Amino acid sequence: MSRVFLAEETSLGRKVVVKVLPPELAAAVNVERFRREIQLAARLQHPHIVPLLAAGISNGLPYYTMPFVAGESLRARLTRMGELPVGDASRIMRDVLTALSYAHEQGVVHRDIKPDNVLLSRQHAQVTDFGVAKALSASTNAGSALTSLGVALGTPAYMAPEQAAGDPSTDHRADLYAVAAMGYEMLTGYKVFSERSPQQMLAAHAIETPEPLIKRRPATPPALAALIMRGLEKRPADRPQSADEMLAILDTVSTPSTATSTAATTGAATPRTTASGRQTKIVAALIGALAVAAIAGVYLRGRSATTAVDHNLVVVAPFRVAGAQPSLAYLREGMLDLLAAKLNGEGGPRAADPRSVLSAWKKVAESSAEDLSENQTVHLAATLGAGQVILGGIVGTPERMVVNAAIYEVPSGRSLRGEVTVQGPADSLASLVDQLTVQLLSLQSGEDRQHLGELASASLPALREYLDGKAFYRRGRYAAATEHFNRAVEIDSTFALAAVALATSANWLDSPLRLKGMRLGWASKQKLSVRDQAFLLGQSGSDLSRPPTARETLVARENAVKLAPDQPEFWYELGDLYFHTGRVLGLENSFGLAQTAFGRALAVDSSFAPAIEHMVDLAVMNHKPDDIRKFAAMYLALDSAADHAPYIRWRAAVALGDSSALRALRPSLPQSDMANGGRIAGVAMMEAVSLNDADLALENLQTATSDDPERPFLQPMALAFNRGYRGKANALQKAFISRFPPGDPTPFAAPIFFSMLWDGDTAGVGTAVATFTKMVATVPRNVAQQSVQHVSACLLALWRLDHGDVAGASALEPVLQRTLPAARTTNLVTGVSECELYVRAAVAVRSKRADATAALDSLHSASLRGANDFMRIATNLLLARLYSETGDAKRALVVIRRRPYHWAVGALTFLSTYVREEGRLAAAAGDTAGSIAAYQQYLRLRSNAEGPLVPARDSVRGVVEAMSRGRPK
Numbered sequence: 001m002s003r004v005f006l007a008e009e010t011s012l013g014r015k016v017v018v019k020v021l022p023p024e025l026a027a028a029v030n031v032e033r034f035r036r037e038i039q040l041a042a043r044l045q046h047p048h049i050v051p052l053l054a055a056g057i058s059n060g061l062p063y064y065t066m067p068f069v070a071g072e073s074l075r076a077r078l079t080r081m082g083e084l085p086v087g088d089a090s091r092i093m094r095d096v097l098t099a100l101s102y103a104h105e106q107g108v109v110h111r112d113i114k115p116d117n118v119l120l121s122r123q124h125a126q127v128t129d130f131g132v133a134k135a136l137s138a139s140t141n142a143g144s145a146l147t148s149l150g151v152a153l154g155t156p157a158y159m160a161p162e163q164a165a166g167d168p169s170t171d172h173r174a175d176l177y178a179v180a181a182m183g184y185e186m187l188t189g190y191k192v193f194s195e196r197s198p199q200q201m202l203a204a205h206a207i208e209t210p211e212p213l214i215k216r217r218p219a220t221p222p223a224l225a226a227l228i229m230r231g232l233e234k235r236p237a238d239r240p241q242s243a244d245e246m247l248a249i250l251d252t253v254s255t256p257s258t259a260t261s262t263a264a265t266t267g268a269a270t271p272r273t274t275a276s277g278r279q280t281k282i283v284a285a286l287i288g289a290l291a292v293a294a295i296a297g298v299y300l301r302g303r304s305a306t307t308a309v310d311h312n313l314v315v316v317a318p319f320r321v322a323g324a325q326p327s328l329a330y331l332r333e334g335m336l337d338l339l340a341a342k343l344n345g346e347g348g349p350r351a352a353d354p355r356s357v358l359s360a361w362k363k364v365a366e367s368s369a370e371d372l373s374e375n376q377t378v379h380l381a382a383t384l385g386a387g388q389v390i391l392g393g394i395v396g397t398p399e400r401m402v403v404n405a406a407i408y409e410v411p412s413g414r415s416l417r418g419e420v421t422v423q424g425p426a427d428s429l430a431s432l433v434d435q436l437t438v439q440l441l442s443l444q445s446g447e448d449r450q451h452l453g454e455l456a457s458a459s460l461p462a463l464r465e466y467l468d469g470k471a472f473y474r475r476g477r478y479a480a481a482t483e484h485f486n487r488a489v490e491i492d493s494t495f496a497l498a499a500v501a502l503a504t505s506a507n508w509l510d511s512p513l514r515l516k517g518m519r520l521g522w523a524s525k526q527k528l529s530v531r532d533q534a535f536l537l538g539q540s541g542s543d544l545s546r547p548p549t550a551r552e553t554l555v556a557r558e559n560a561v562k563l564a565p566d567q568p569e570f571w572y573e574l575g576d577l578y579f580h581t582g583r584v585l586g587l588e589n590s591f592g593l594a595q596t597a598f599g600r601a602l603a604v605d606s607s608f609a610p611a612i613e614h615m616v617d618l619a620v621m622n623h624k625p626d627d628i629r630k631f632a633a634m635y636l637a638l639d640s641a642a643d644h645a646p647y648i649r650w651r652a653a654v655a656l657g658d659s660s661a662l663r664a665l666r667p668s669l670p671q672s673d674m675a676n677g678g679r680i681a682g683v684a685m686m687e688a689v690s691l692n693d694a695d696l697a698l699e700n701l702q703t704a705t706s707d708d709p710e711r712p713f714l715q716p717m718a719l720a721f722n723r724g725y726r727g728k729a730n731a732l733q734k735a736f737i738s739r740f741p742p743g744d745p746t747p748f749a750a751p752i753f754f755s756m757l758w759d760g761d762t763a764g765v766g767t768a769v770a771t772f773t774k775m776v777a778t779v780p781r782n783v784a785q786q787s788v789q790h791v792s793a794c795l796l797a798l799w800r801l802d803h804g805d806v807a808g809a810s811a812l813e814p815v816l817q818r819t820l821p822a823a824r825t826t827n828l829v830t831g832v833s834e835c836e837l838y839v840r841a842a843v844a845v846r847s848k849r850a851d852a853t854a855a856l857d858s859l860h861s862a863s864l865r866g867a868n869d870f871m872r873i874a875t876n877l878l879l880a881r882l883y884s885e886t887g888d889a890k891r892a893l894v895v896i897r898r899r900p901y902h903w904a905v906g907a908l909t910f911l912s913t914y915v916r917e918e919g920r921l922a923a924a925a926g927d928t929a930g931s932i933a934a935y936q937q938y939l940r941l942r943s944n945a946e947g948p949l950v951p952a953r954d955s956v957r958g959v960v961e962a963m964s965r966g967r968p969k
Contacts (some may be wrong), residue, residue: 006068015068016053020061044106048099050119050128066128071121074182078115083189086220092118093183094250095125100179101243103130104172113178114158115185156198157191158182161206161234173236176246180231180239187224188216192232196419206234207402207423209395211320215371224253309410311387314349315357316340317377319405320393328396328426333358335392335433342437342460349444352384360384378413386410390440401426403436407444416444420452438463445471446605448567454497454527462491466498469505476609476635476642478508479675486513489520496524500536504569507539508643509675510904518544531563535570549830550581550866561597568608571601579614580902584866584876591618591901609638616648617683620655628652646672647679654690662693669696677701678715682903685722685911688940694719713739714905721758722912724945724953730761748772752795756802757874757910759949765799772796776815786822789815791870794835801842810843827868834862834869838878845882856882860895873909880917889924896921912941916956928963935960 005018042052055064074092077084084092096118103110110117110130119126160177162170181192193204210232213225227249233239240246319335321328336358340351360380365372372380374391381389392405406419420439422432437460439452445467447455455463469484482505488498503517518540525533538557541548548556557574564570575597582590595618601611612635619627632652636645646668653661672680677697684694698716713736720729733754737747748768754760775792778785793815800808816836823829841855849855856879863875876895883892896918900907915938922931935956942953 007065009065017066017068018063019066020058020063044103044108044130046099046102048095048124048126049103049130050126052130069119069121069126069128071119074115074118074120074125074186077120078185078189083217084186086187086224089183089186090224090250090253092120092125092186093179094247096127096179096182097243097247097250099127099130100172100175101247104175104243109170109172110175110178111163112155112158113175113182114155115182116155118182156201156205157185157193159202159205160236162236164202164206171236172243173239173241176231176239176243177236179243179246180228183224183228184210184213184232187213187220187228190216200419200421203421207395208393208404208421211393215373221253223249227253309382309387310385312349313352313384313386313388314343314407315352315377315381315384315386315389315410316343316354317357317372317380317389317391318361319403320371321396328394328401331394331429335394338429338433339390339437342433343441349388349441352381352386356384374408375413378408378410381410388416388444392436396426399426400424401429401432403432405436405440407440418443418449422456434460441467446474450529451497451532454529454532457527458488458495458498459492462488462495462498465491466495466501469498469501473501473505473610474605474608475639476613476644477639478505478643481505482509482511482513485517489517493520494524494527496521496527497532499524500528500532500539503536503539504573531560531567531570534560534563535567535573538570538573546824546827546830547868549868550577550585551864553577553866554581554585561600565600566604568601568605568611571597571604572608572610572614575601575611575614579617580907581866581900583898584864584900586864586898591621594618607634607638609635609642612638613644613648616651620651625656628655643675644679646676650676650680650693651683654693662690666693666696669693670699672697672701674701679903681715681719682908685719685908685941686901686903688937691723691940691943715908718905718908718911721754721760722908722941724759724912724942724949726759726761726946726949730763733760749791749795752799753874756798757877757913759913759952769796769799772799776812780819780822783822783825786819787826787828790819790823790833790835791828793819794833794839794871797835797839801839801846806843806846809839810847813839813843828870830868831865832862832867834859834867834871834875837862838871838875838882841882842878845885852886856886863895863898873906877910877914877917880921884921884924889921893918893921893925893927893930912938915941919956919959923959923963932960932963935963 005020007016007018008014009016042055045051050066050069053065053067055062057063096113100110100113108130110127112129113127117127117129119128156164158178158181160170160174163174163177184190184192192210193201193208196204210229213228214220214222217225227240227246231239231246240249316336316339318332321332333354336351336354340354343349343351360383361372364376364380377389377391387410389408389410390405391408392403395402400423402421402423404419404421407416408414409416420436420443422435422439424432424435435456438455438458441460441463442452442455443449447467447470455466458466465484465488469481469488472478472484473481482502485498485502485505488495489502492498499517499520501517503514503521506512506514506517518536521528521536522540522544525536528536534556538553538560541552541556554574554577557570557577561567561570561574575594578587578590578597579594582593587593594614598611598614598618601608602615612631615631616628616635619631629652632648635642635648639645642648646665649661650665650669652658653665669677669680678701680697681694683689684691684697698719701716713732717729717732717736719725720732733750737750740747748764748771751760751762751764751768755762755765772792772795775789776796778789780786780789793812797809797812797816800806800812813836816833816839820829820833820836823833824831829835837855837859841852841859843849844852844855859875859879859882862869863879866872869875876898880892880896883889883895896914899914915934919931919935919938922928922934939953939957939960942949945953
């Protein structure tokens with residue numbers, strides 16, 4: 001934890017090491033006490049201890065100095081060599097124990113013995129940083145966070161159980177445990193309980209028995225292996241009681257000579273051998289060669305018999321039960337049957353037949369009771385055609401049982417996301433096996449390790465449905481994912497992670513199951529981690545009784561990625577908001593922000609289909625053909641039958657001008673489902689490209705199955721209005737209106753909105769105005785009627801303003817204000833009604849009132865929230881017109897461009913009007929290029945306009961021609 005510098009002590013002309021506490025640690029310690037503790041440690045003078053030369057404080061930072069030791073640390077040697085020769089390991093242990101024996105006699109405990117603190121010079125080892133850990137611990141200021149950094153406690157891989165527990169009675173025997181842990185690593189090349197997080201490692205040191213050293217390194221002298229394993233006992237009383245005791249045992253160990261060991265590692269010449277010695281070596285070499293050949297034969301026979309690897313087939317190896325109670329010995333083979341019953345291939349991997357596994361095991365091992373190495377077990381699994389193998393162990397007492405296991409890939413032997421551990425009462429075996437299976441299945445499927453605690457309480461059937469759903473979701477199969485997530489919550493309605501996943505996947509389908517998922521997720525949110533609760537907040541808002549504004553959702557999703565930057569789903573959802581709604585919220589470079597977020601999602605999971613799909617869209621928008629090809633290929637490679645595969649193929653073909661691909665695709669467009677037909681038509685309208693494909697994609701949409709009887713009419717109606725198909729648009733509007741029950745104001749709202757803002761037919765407007773006038777005059781009897789009255793007053797005010805009746809619109813302001821609370825209750829508005837604000841601003845502007853600017857600012861601020869007011873589609877169009885009326889064309893242009901980018905109907909309603917207004921406002925603001933681009937989009941949309949819409953289109957064409965010639969009209 002210190003900062004280390006190499007310096008020269010000029011007075012003596014020698015190199016010294018200077019270690020300085022960094023400011024964050026210096027602030028947590030009493031520097032004067034730290035200095036005194038260092039002075040006590042400086043009294044140690046021993047050949048195998050690197051002495052402390054000096055200590056002091058400079059600029060408020062404590063420091064100490066030591067001699068520079070030429071050579072390398074034991075950590076460096078282990079990194080370079082892996083396991084060490086037995087003689088070298090014994091010699092290093094002897095030197096370290098000699099140093100500890102002296103220090104312990106002086107009353108100094110090191111507390112942080114580890115390879116990093118052992119320096120090797122020539123044939124000797126020296127221990128450094130003696131007393132520093134104690135000095136830091138003893139000088140820690142009360143209430144500081146120093147111990148949370150692990151400084152005072154030590155290093156997890158070498159920490160005795162009592163030291164990890166913070167036992168105040170911890171003594172010199174903790175150093176002996178650390179020496180044993182270090183010896184284990186020197187001889188095997190592996191830390192005790194390696195490949196675990198620091199927290200898991202601490203827990204393992206406290207409750208698990210390490211794999212016997214002799215199993216990992218059979219050539220280790222038995223006395224040495226027994227000494228190290230004894231040093232790793234959990235109870236201090238069961239270990240050697242002093243460094244001298246360990247030294248005495250080491251002296252009895254027969255190891256290769258130092259000279260032989262040194263020659264092996266340095267390449268020095270070895271002593272001459274006698275004739276009998278040479279004969280012995282020849283015989284040994286022959287035996288070794290025969291052994292190698294035999295092993296190779298067994299291995300090659302196994303390889304030749306190996307069938308094609310089936311990734312879903314799992315070999316469960318006999319569990320190690322060393323150190324467990326004799327009564328648990330039956331679980332060595334019993335775990336094969338218990339796990340095989342759980343891994344039955346339903347929604348996940350299936351276990352190889354336990355009898356076949358044991359039969360193969362006995363052919364390799366001398367008996368079924370013998371343990372095989374990891375490599376041997378992986379090779380055995382390969383001969384059985386398995387793609388994975390589970391290795392595990394059991395430690396037990398009469399009261400408690402600890403079971404751990406890990407999944408390894410075949411044939412690489414790579415561990416799939418580390419080890420899992422479950423523990424509980426000795427009579428809870430069935431529950432422990434379920435928990436272990438849940439965790440293994442979760443990690444095997446790629447589930448985040450931090451979810452294991454949340455998944456532990458799920459039943460296996462529900463878990464399998466959940467994991468299947470996750471797999472489908474990552475591949476872009478949102479409908480299948482939604483089915484599995486829904487089945488998971490049907491099995492277990494308190495399965496919060498599955499509920500949140502249901503809400504997320506159902507959102508892709510615009511399915512009512514989204515609300516079901518949110519409700520169940522909220523009901524069991526206490527089972528979610530803090531970061532998963534943040535994710536849920538970003539999906540549903542903080543109050544299920546009302547939908548959140550886009551601004552609230554943005555804040556929630558940005559907070560979620562701060563809590564979990566390693567989760568692709570979190571980054572995707574944030575990027576999705578930037579992509580579709582960023583412009584509405586006034587975010588600069590919203591598409592660039594989206595691309596960054598999707599990139600972060602793919603950096604975590606390069607095969608995450610939702611992000612890849614949007615990267616295709618962004619590549620098209622950025623005109624990058626290579627990226628279009630790359631991301632489209634990535635998406636289709638994940639699953640050629642992914643839900644949006646037809647859309648991706650069409651999107652890429654149009655952007656790349658691939659006429660042959662389009663010819664192949666177009667015959668199937670009339671059979672498009674909502675997911676693909678809607679996307680194709682939506683993008684075609686938003687970008688005014690391949691509009692005839694939009695006609696084909698929506699050709700049969702009205703006959704498609706839908707949970708919402710109105711939904712099949714929305715996109716065809718939007719396409720007809722945007723393209724200027726006057727007759728078809730009016731017919732669809734009538735069909736759409738007929739879907740609503742009596743008393744609903746929507747059938748009367750459509751004629752007013754569409755005639756005002758979308759070149760719709762005025763037929764039916766008179767009836768609508770009369771109906772709204774009657775509704776406003778009626779005294780409402782309940783909240784629902786008050787809410788209807790709010791909508792009626794709004795639409796009537798809009799119609800009056802559109803016809804110059806400013807006073808008539810102003811008279812409706814009190815009605816809008818009075819009925820606003822009811823409209824909030826029924827979720828017609830969120831917070832402040834944009835309709836009420838618009839009426840107030842329009843009346844103020846057209847009446848030239850003094851509060852006109854303030855009223856416009858209020859409406860503008862509300863529009864930047866992305867509120868769920870029923871006016872949200874029209875607000876920016878109407879606001880831009882008001883700014884234009886005040887002469888502020890530049891601000892009007894900014895507002896008119898703040899529209900969503902989405903294939904759904906909300907972004908397509910009034911689109912042709914929006915782009916025509918953008919062209920007009922851009923010209924007024926001096927943005928000629930922007931004006932021409934917007935007008936050209938309008939002209940492409942209206943290229944086949946009908947009847948009375950033709951003159952308007954031709955007028956715009958004339959304006960564009962004049963602007964292009966440099967003679968603006």
